[in-house]
Amino acid sequence: MNIFKNKLTLTGMIIILVLVGTAIFAPMLVPHNPNEQCLNQALKGPCLEYPCGTDEFGRCIFSRIIFGARISLEIGIAVTAVSAAVGIALGLAAGFYGGAVDEIIMRIVDIFLAFPGLILALVVAGLLGPGILNVMVALALVGWMGYARVVRGTVLAEKEREFIETARSLGANDLYIMFRHLLPNVIAPVIIMASVGIGYAILASAGLSFLGLGAQPPTAVWGSMLSDGKSYLQTAPHLTIFPGLAILITVLAFNFLGDGLRDLLDPRLKRQSVE
Amino acid sequence: MALLSIRNLTTVFNCQEGMVKACNNVSLDINQGQTLGLIGETGCGKSVLGLSILKLLPVNAVSSGQIIYNNQDLLALSVKEMCQVRGSEIGFLPQSPATALNPVLRIGEQLTEGLQLHQGMVKEKARVIAMDMLKSLGLKDCDKRAADYPHQLSGGMKQRVVAAMSITGQPSLLIADEPTKGLDAVNRAQVIDLLRQLTIKTKASLLLITHDLKVAVALCDEIAVMYSGEIVEKGSADQVLNxxxxxxxxxxxxxxxxxxxxxxxxxxxxxxxxxxxxxxxxxxxxxxxxxxxxxxxxxxxxxxxxxxxxxxxxxxxxxxxxxxxxxxxxx
Structure with missing residues (x-):
C-alpha cells in the first residue's frame, strides 16, 4: 500500500486511529469521572493526579478531553459525511444533466450560500432546539454547498471527455456513468475538502456549543471547554491550552490523511515507475 | 437483407448561428460481415453519421429518417432500449485510445464493464472472458496489465484494450471512428491488422470511418465517399478508388x-x-x-x-x- 510510504500521512493516520481508539475506550482510559466536581481541587495546574490540570469546577481536564473526543469525532465525521454525500449527489446531477436541473440546483446552492454559514446554522439549531443531533443537522445543512459546487464544476469538464462517450457506447446508462466514471474523477478535491471539513465541523460545533445550542453541560465538548476556559486565560491557561491542542492535533491529522488519500486515489499523481 | 440500412438520415445541429446540417439525406446499407468504409475530409459529417447510428450525439442534434438495424428503427427506440443496443448489438471503437479510457479506473475494471452491463455477469467470470479477449488480440502479461491504469500502457496496448472493450458485448456491427488518426505508419499497420482480426474473429460487420484512403483500401469491401454532409459516391472499394x-x-x-x-x-x-x-x-x-x-x-x-x-x-x-x-x- 502506497499510503504508508508517506510519513505525514502515516502520522495522520496513527493520530486518527489513536483518537478513534480513545473515543471508543474512553470510559476505560480516564483517570477520573469527567463530570465529577471537586471544588477544592479547582483550577489546579497539571500534576501527577490530574495530567492536564482541573477546571474551575475541579473537573479533570484530561478525562474531559478524552470524552470530548467522542462527541467531536462523531459530529465531525457525521456532518462531513452527510454534507459530502448530499453535495456530491446534487453536484453530479447538476453538472451531468445541465439545463434546468443544473439551474435549479445551483440556485438553491446560491440561496444557501447567501447566508453566513454559522448564522444559518444558528437559526436552524435554534429552531430545532439544543442538542448534539440538531447541531449535526444544522451544520450538514450549511456545509453541503461547497461540495456541490466543486463536484459540478469538475463534472462539467469531465463529462465532455471521450471516455464518457466510450462508456455510453458500451451501453452504460446515466446513473452508471455518473457514479462509476465521473465520481472517481471528481472525488479528489472532495476528499481534500472533506478532510478540512471534519476540522471545520468540529470547530463550528464548538461555536454552537458555546452559544448553548450544542451539547448541554455538563457534557464534555472540546469547543465549550475552550470557551469556558477563556475567562481564566491569564490565571490558568491550561484550561484552554489542552482542549485547543486536542482540536489542533485532530484537525492536522485529518489534513495529513486527506493529502495522503488524494495521492492514493488519484493515479495521475502517482510517481510510480513504469516497467 | 442488410444488417443495417440507413434511409434518408438527416442530422441537424441547432446552433446559435443556425441549423448545421451535418448529414443530409444519407442512405447506406451494410450487409452481414461486410466492411464499409466511409471516407471524406475533416468536417464532412462522417463521425456524426457514426454517432447518429448509436444516438450518441449531444442534445441539440436532431436526427430524422430511418436507421433500420435488424428490423428495428433505432431512431424510434427509447433511451433504455438504446442502452441495450449499444455495446451488445452495435459496438463503437472510439477515435483515440489515449482519451477513450477512464484515467482513474484500472484496465481490468473497464474491460469487464460491457459484460457486466449487458449479460449481468459476475465480476470474476467477466474477467476471465475479458482476459481471453485481450490475449487473443496479442497483449502480453494480460493479468498484470489488467491491474494497471491507462497511463501505464503504451499507445499500442491502449489500442488493443479499447478494441477488446468494443467487442466484449459481441456486437454484430462495429463502428470504428478514425481508428488510425494520429498514428505513425507502424502503428497504423498494427491497427489495420487488429481491425482485420476483429472482423474475422467476431464475424461482425464494420463501418470504418476514416480519412485515410489507404486504410480504406486495405480493409473495405465497399466505400462511401462523403462530402459536406452528403454521400457523393458509393460502390465497391475497387471501383471507387481505382x-x-x-x-x-x-x-x-x-x-x-x-x-x-x-x-x-x-x-x-x-x-x-x-x-x-x-x-x-x-x-x-x-x-x-x-x-x-x-x-x-x-x-x-x-x-x-x-x-x-x-x-x-x-x-x-x-x-x-x-x-x-x-x-x-x-x-
Whole structure:
C-alpha cells in the first residue's frame, strides 16, 4: 500500500486511529469521572493526579478531553459525511444533466450560500432546539454547498471527455456513468475538502456549543471547554491550552490523511515507475 | 437483407448561428460481415453519421429518417432500449485510445464493464472472458496489465484494450471512428491488422470511418465517399478508388502522395449553408451553370452510385486534367 510510504500521512493516520481508539475506550482510559466536581481541587495546574490540570469546577481536564473526543469525532465525521454525500449527489446531477436541473440546483446552492454559514446554522439549531443531533443537522445543512459546487464544476469538464462517450457506447446508462466514471474523477478535491471539513465541523460545533445550542453541560465538548476556559486565560491557561491542542492535533491529522488519500486515489499523481 | 440500412438520415445541429446540417439525406446499407468504409475530409459529417447510428450525439442534434438495424428503427427506440443496443448489438471503437479510457479506473475494471452491463455477469467470470479477449488480440502479461491504469500502457496496448472493450458485448456491427488518426505508419499497420482480426474473429460487420484512403483500401469491401454532409459516391472499394467517377473522389485520389499530392482547391462549403445545387460546385473542375441550381440526384453508373450531373463513364480523362492543371499552377 502506497499510503504508508508517506510519513505525514502515516502520522495522520496513527493520530486518527489513536483518537478513534480513545473515543471508543474512553470510559476505560480516564483517570477520573469527567463530570465529577471537586471544588477544592479547582483550577489546579497539571500534576501527577490530574495530567492536564482541573477546571474551575475541579473537573479533570484530561478525562474531559478524552470524552470530548467522542462527541467531536462523531459530529465531525457525521456532518462531513452527510454534507459530502448530499453535495456530491446534487453536484453530479447538476453538472451531468445541465439545463434546468443544473439551474435549479445551483440556485438553491446560491440561496444557501447567501447566508453566513454559522448564522444559518444558528437559526436552524435554534429552531430545532439544543442538542448534539440538531447541531449535526444544522451544520450538514450549511456545509453541503461547497461540495456541490466543486463536484459540478469538475463534472462539467469531465463529462465532455471521450471516455464518457466510450462508456455510453458500451451501453452504460446515466446513473452508471455518473457514479462509476465521473465520481472517481471528481472525488479528489472532495476528499481534500472533506478532510478540512471534519476540522471545520468540529470547530463550528464548538461555536454552537458555546452559544448553548450544542451539547448541554455538563457534557464534555472540546469547543465549550475552550470557551469556558477563556475567562481564566491569564490565571490558568491550561484550561484552554489542552482542549485547543486536542482540536489542533485532530484537525492536522485529518489534513495529513486527506493529502495522503488524494495521492492514493488519484493515479495521475502517482510517481510510480513504469516497467 | 442488410444488417443495417440507413434511409434518408438527416442530422441537424441547432446552433446559435443556425441549423448545421451535418448529414443530409444519407442512405447506406451494410450487409452481414461486410466492411464499409466511409471516407471524406475533416468536417464532412462522417463521425456524426457514426454517432447518429448509436444516438450518441449531444442534445441539440436532431436526427430524422430511418436507421433500420435488424428490423428495428433505432431512431424510434427509447433511451433504455438504446442502452441495450449499444455495446451488445452495435459496438463503437472510439477515435483515440489515449482519451477513450477512464484515467482513474484500472484496465481490468473497464474491460469487464460491457459484460457486466449487458449479460449481468459476475465480476470474476467477466474477467476471465475479458482476459481471453485481450490475449487473443496479442497483449502480453494480460493479468498484470489488467491491474494497471491507462497511463501505464503504451499507445499500442491502449489500442488493443479499447478494441477488446468494443467487442466484449459481441456486437454484430462495429463502428470504428478514425481508428488510425494520429498514428505513425507502424502503428497504423498494427491497427489495420487488429481491425482485420476483429472482423474475422467476431464475424461482425464494420463501418470504418476514416480519412485515410489507404486504410480504406486495405480493409473495405465497399466505400462511401462523403462530402459536406452528403454521400457523393458509393460502390465497391475497387471501383471507387481505382476508377472514381465523382470529381470529388477523383480529387481525393489525386491528392494521394503517390498520385502527385494535388490538393483540391478551395474549401468545402459551410454546413450552415443551404445550397440548392451541387455542394461541390465551388471546387469542381467540370462544373457548369446547371450544377449551381439543379438539385443533384443519385445515379447508378456501372453499379456505383454517384451524385453528379455530369458523370463521365471514363473517369480517367478527367483525372488527368485534374492533375495536370495543378501541376502547371504549382510551377
Amino acid at each position: 476508377n472514381p467517377l465523382h470529381p470529388y473522389t477523383q480529387g481525393l485520389v489525386a491528392s494521394l502522395p503517390e498520385r502527385g499530392l494535388f490538393p483540391i482547391p478551395g474549401y468545402s462549403p459551410s454546413l450552415l449553408d443551404d445550397i440548392p445545387g451541387c455542394r461541390f460546385y465551388s471546387r469542381c473542375p467540370i462544373r457548369n451553370e446547371n450544377c449551381k441550381h439543379q438539385p443533384v440526384i443519385n445515379r447508378e453508373v456501372n453499379g456505383v452510385h454517384v451524385r453528379c450531373l455530369y458523370v463521365d463513364q471514363s473517369g480517367g480523362t478527367q483525372q488527368r486534367i485534374y492533375g495536370r492543371g495543378f501541376q502547371s499552377e504549382a510551377v
